[in-house]
Amino acid sequence: MERVVLVTGASSGVGLALCRRLLEEDGRIHLCIACRNVQKSEATRDLILATHPAARVSTVEVDLGNLVSVLRVARELRCRFQRLDFVYLNAGIMPNPHVNFKALWHGLLTGKVLHMLTTAEGIMTQTDRLNGDGLQEVFATNLFGHFILVRQLECLLCGNEKPSRLIWTSSSNARESAFSLSDYQHAKGQESYSSSKYATDLTSVVLNRKFNKQGLYSSVVCPGLVMSNMTYRILPVFLWKLLMPIMWLIRFFAKTYTLTPYNGAEAHVWLFKQKPEHLDALVKYHSCTSGLGKSYVEPRKVNGAAAFCCRGLG
Numbered sequence: 001m002e003r004v005v006l007v008t009g010a011s012s013g014v015g016l017a018l019c020r021r022l023l024e025e026d027g028r029i030h031l032c033i034a035c036r037n038v039q040k041s042e043a044t045r046d047l048i049l050a051t052h053p054a055a056r057v058s059t060v061e062v063d064l065g066n067l068v069s070v071l072r073v074a075r076e077l078r079c080r081f082q083r084l085d086f087v088y089l090n091a092g093i094m095p096n097p098h099v100n101f102k103a104l105w106h107g108l109l110t111g112k113v114l115h116m117l118t119t120a121e122g123i124m125t126q127t128d129r130l131n132g133d134g135l136q137e138v139f140a141t142n143l144f145g146h147f148i149l150v151r152q153l154e155c156l157l158c159g160n161e162k163p164s165r166l167i168w169t170s171s172s173n174a175r176e177s178a179f180s181l182s183d184y185q186h187a188k189g190q191e192s193y194s195s196s197k198y199a200t201d202l203t204s205v206v207l208n209r210k211f212n213k214q215g216l217y218s219s220v221v222c223p224g225l226v227m228s229n230m231t232y233r234i235l236p237v238f239l240w241k242l243l244m245p246i247m248w249l250i251r252f253f254a255k256t257y258t259l260t261p262y263n264g265a266e267a268h269v270w271l272f273k274q275k276p277e278h279l280d281a282l283v284k285y286h287s288c289t290s291g292l293g294k295s296y297v298e299p300r301k302v303n304g305a306a307a308f309c310c311r312g313l314g
């Protein structure tokens with residue numbers, strides 16, 4: 001039976017590399033790519049078919065930051081498919097990023113620089129805004145739109161012969177201290193990205209508690225630091241190109257410097273090949289690349305997830 005795989009944010013970066021890598025793993029899957037509009041969907045489909053001409057690739061359009069669009073695409077998917085085997089919840093934004101180089105310099109003097117360079121803790125802020133639904137844009141796009149999509153697709157995901165899988169693209173920037181239940185949309189702070197990714201980690205834990213019995217399993221992955229449209233909005237492209245030799249050097253000390261979307265999708269592809277019953281719901285799977293460029297996956301506990309579970313907030 002052909003497996004149906006839905007990927008959001010398929011038009012570029014990690015999502016596009018993931019689509020190609022999944023087809024390399026199993027050319028018989030039915031890949032459904034979700035992009036923001038028809039032009040992007042078709043351009044992405046052509047790019048994928050150029051390297052995998054025999055692949056079965058269909059398209060849907062969704063703006064994850066718009067609830068009407070999410071409800072519409074869920075309706076369309078329910079009409080088109082009888083089940084979904086994998087849903088990669090990968091689309092994400094980090095608007096108006098600001099890097100505090102002074103703090104980075106301070107980190108160099110205080111020995112925290114490696115932690116800063118791998119998590120961006122203390123050196124990165126964003127300015128968020130309200131979207132058309134009156135929600136904080138980062139929360140709405142990175143988490144809430146995807147969450148509503150999952151809930152709307154329950155009938156395609158639960159109670160199937162084989163378990164179905166949700167795989168969320170989180171981040172090493174996900175941080176417990178950036179997230180607060182009393183301000184879960186992060187309207188008050190300047191770390192909306194970090195907050196949305198931590199909320200994603202917790203959501204996955206809670207979804208496992210609720211849906212494992214019905215054959216639906218959720219995992220979170222971190223692609224590491226990847227050169228993509230998202231990072232090209234942080235510093236100018238020419239600067240990143242100049243910094244590349246330094247980043248290859250940093251990679252000898254920081255294995256999460258995966259740098260290419262292909263390497264960044266390592267954990268996503270690894271999970272595609274795992275039996276979900278053998279995975280730990282409290283673990284985040286990190287794509288890593290060694291100094292010599294060999295990719296592998298490293299499981300790490302999600303900070304605070306166990307405590308969150310014990311408090312029974314799910």
Ligand SMILES: NC(=O)C1=CN([C@@H]2O[C@H](COP(=O)(O)OP(=O)(O)OC[C@H]3O[C@@H](n4cnc5c(N)ncnc54)[C@H](OP(=O)(O)O)[C@@H]3O)[C@@H](O)[C@H]2O)C=CC1
Nearest residue numbers: 009011012013014036063064065091092225226228229230
């Ligand atoms: N790059 C990095 O270093 C890291 C990235 N990540 C995460 O990886 C994921 C992929 O990012 P990456 O590949 O790097 O960046 P890209 O910007 O290349 O990819 C983001 C994807 O999300 C899509 N997207 C954004 N907003 C929406 C929306 N409202 N509705 C539908 N689709 C949307 C984009 O579509 P469009 O082309 O239309 O903009 C694009 O396809 C994100 O979740 C990001 O947070 C995590 C850790 C590190």
Ligand SMILES: CC(C)CCC[C@@H](C)[C@H]1CC[C@H]2C3=C(CC[C@]12C)[C@@]1(C)CCC(=O)C[C@@H]1CC3
Nearest residue numbers: 099116117118119120124171172173225243246
């Ligand atoms: C010498 C260079 C490596 C200096 C680059 C400084 C910063 C621009 C970067 C250092 C840590 C990076 C980082 C991210 C963006 C770029 C940095 C802040 C992310 C926030 C990108 C998106 C993520 O999901 C996590 C990344 C963590 C590390």
